[in-house]
Structures are given as C-alpha cells and as structure tokens.
Amino acid sequence: MARIRTLLSCAVFASLATLGSSMTQKRIFTIGIFASLEPYGYIDAKGDFVGMALDTARGICAAAGADCAIVHAPVGHCWSSADNTAGPTLMGGQIDACFPFKETKQRKWSLDYSTPVFASRNVEFWSKATGGVSLPMAGATAYKIGFLASGPWYGKEFLNARTQLVTPGATYTEQTFSDVTAIFAALEAGTIDGYLGYAPTDLSLYPNVKSVSGEVLDPDTGFGSGFLLRKDNVEAKQMLNHGIQRYMASGQYHADTAKYNVDYLIFKGGKV
Numbered sequence: 001m002a003r004i005r006t007l008l009s010c011a012v013f014a015s016l017a018t019l020g021s022s023m024t025q026k027r028i029f030t031i032g033i034f035a036s037l038e039p040y041g042y043i044d045a046k047g048d049f050v051g052m053a054l055d056t057a058r059g060i061c062a063a064a065g066a067d068c069a070i071v072h073a074p075v076g077h078c079w080s081s082a083d084n085t086a087g088p089t090l091m092g093g094q095i096d097a098c099f100p101f102k103e104t105k106q107r108k109w110s111l112d113y114s115t116p117v118f119a120s121r122n123v124e125f126w127s128k129a130t131g132g133v134s135l136p137m138a139g140a141t142a143y144k145i146g147f148l149a150s151g152p153w154y155g156k157e158f159l160n161a162r163t164q165l166v167t168p169g170a171t172y173t174e175q176t177f178s179d180v181t182a183i184f185a186a187l188e189a190g191t192i193d194g195y196l197g198y199a200p201t202d203l204s205l206y207p208n209v210k211s212v213s214g215e216v217l218d219p220d221t222g223f224g225s226g227f228l229l230r231k232d233n234v235e236a237k238q239m240l241n242h243g244i245q246r247y248m249a250s251g252q253y254h255a256d257t258a259k260y261n262v263d264y265l266i267f268k269g270g271k272v
Contacts, residue, residue: 029066029236031057031227032073032088032095038149039260040100041072053100055256056117056247063250064243073098078228090228096236100225112231114240116224117253118265125165125213126187126195133194135212138167146183146195149176159196165213179261184209200263224267 033041033053041051054070061068077089078098088094090111103113127133137143147156156174160166175192177183180199184206186192194212203209227240247253248267257266 026067027235029061029068029096029239030088030094031061031068031070032078032090032098033057033070034075034078034098035072036074039262052257052260052262056253057099059252059256060117060240060243060247062243063246063252064239066239066243071095090230093230096233097227097229097240099227101228102225107228110231112229112233112237114227114229114237115244116226116267117244118225119267123197124199124211125159126184126197126199126209127193127212128187128190129208129210132210133212136163136165136167137170137172137194143172143193144175144191145172146175146177146186146192148180148183148197149178165196181263 033051035041035043035049035051039051040053041049044050049072057068057070071088073088073090073095077095078101090098097114100118101107101113103116107113125133125135133143145156145159166172175186177186180197183192183195183197184200187195187209188206199211200206226244227237229237229240254266
C-alpha cells in the first residue's frame with residue numbers, strides 16, 4: 001500500500017533518513033512543492049500546507065503504488081544549478097522531483113520533466129474588441145487593468161517591463177480577481193479595460209474580448225506543467241509517468257482538481 005507523508009518544514013527533512021532506514025525494502029520518493037502559490041501549494045487559514053499540487057501529487061504516487069514524502073521546497077531549492085540553500089534541494093539529491101514546473105527551453109538544457117499534469121495557457125494582453133486598450137498604455141489614460149490574485153509572475157512587474165505594452169512611467173488602476181472567468185466577464189461587461197495573462201478555456205462566451213498584444217508574451221508557456229527532475233533520476237521519472245497515466249485514466253484527477261475552480265489549468269478527458 002502506498003504511503004504519502006506531508007512535511008511542511010524543511011527542518012524535519014532529516015527525519016526521512018531515519019524513516020528510510022527502517023523501510024529499506026521500498027524507496028521513498030521525495031516531492032518538493034512550494035507553499036507560496038495558490039492554488040498549487042499554500043498555507044490555509046488553519047496553518048495547514050494544502051493545495052492542488054499536493055492533492056494531485058498524492059494521487060499520482062498512490063496510482064503508481066509508490067511511497068512518497070511531500071516537503072515544502074521554495075522555488076530556489078528546485079531548479080537553480082547553484083542550490084546552496086539550507087534544507088533539501090533537487091540538485092543536492094535530497095528531493096527527487098519538484099512540482100509543478102512549466103517546461104521551458106532553459107530548464108530542459110540541464111533538467112528533465114515528467115509527462116505534464118497541468119495545462120499552460122499562453123500569456124497575452126486582453127481587452128475589449130472595440131473601444132478597449134490602446135497599446136502601449138500611456139500615462140494620460142486612466143485604464144483599469146485586471147490581474148489574477150494567484151498569478152504573481154504575470155503581475156504588474158511583468159507588465160511594466162514590456163515597453164510594447166506600457167510606456168515607461170505610465171500609471172493605471174489595478175483590480176484583482178480570484179479566477180480568470182471573472183476577469184473575462186468584467187472585460188466583456190466593460191468594468192475593466194485590460195488583463196494580462198491566460199485566457200479561459202471557452203473564449204466563445206466572451207465575443208467582445210480579444211488579444212490586443214499581437215504576440216504571445218511568454219513563449220515558454222503552452223508546454224504544460226509537470227514534475228521537474230534531474231536527468232539522472234530515471235527511476236523517479238518512470239514512477240511518476242506511470243502514476244500520471246494511471247491517475248488520469250482513473251478519473252481521480254478531475255475529482256481532485258474540481259474544487260479549485262481553475263478549469264483553464266486542467267486537461268480535458270483525462271488525457272495529456
């Protein structure tokens with residue numbers, strides 16, 4: 001029977017050595033998930049380490065019949081080639097896989113990926129088809145721009161860094177939303193002027209909204225997000241890919257992700 005353990009503090013990672021020595025008959029795979037990005041991994045109001053990545057990682061390990069320990073792993077512990085921070089790291093060998101990570105060309109030079117588990121949408125700038133945002137945004141126009149509350153890597157810093165979208169020194173009003181469908185409904189209704197990020201799955205519901213950036217702003221999106229591994233960790237990759245295939249086919253994937261209301265990140269029909 002598969003056993004899944006969740007460990008929040010990196011300080012308790014040392015206990016795995018003792019645990020592993022008492023269960024030498026079966027390897028324990030250590031999965032690192034960061035606790036600062038909702039809905040993937042975060043600390044809830046009760047102080048518990050929860051999230052969609054934890055639920056799916058547990059389901060994948062169970063489907064593979066593998067014993068897994070889930071630990072909190074800040075982003076810097078996962079993909080940097082110069083990991084020298086305290087606690088378990090991927091490059092140091094104490095973590096078998098970090099989850100979830102988008103596949104990018106840069107990371108694939110030195111690291112490996114499992115089969116993708118979550119979808120990735122292209123990042124574009126969206127506005128009303130008529131009477132919407134004129135790009136680049138200039139300081140004289142008081143636009144209202146929507147952002148996903150849980151999408152910090154495509155927040156105002158990302159937007160302001162791109163001169164084709166925002167004239168240096170321009171200002172705008174920010175409004176945050178809990179999910180992308182609410183943003184597109186606001187765009188359709190005209191209560192906000194623009195949005196930077198992913199589109200919802202069904203764009204036909206928003207006939208008056210279009211991409212106005214003229215390009216995909218993050219060319220490394222669209223491959224999907226899966227487990228990030230070292231190239232030499234073949235055993236972990238085989239276990240995870242086997243578990244992902246069984247997990248998707250069983251229907252448990254959709255049961256585990258449904259409560260997070262992020263339809264635009266979920267593969268359809270249990271297929272990847």
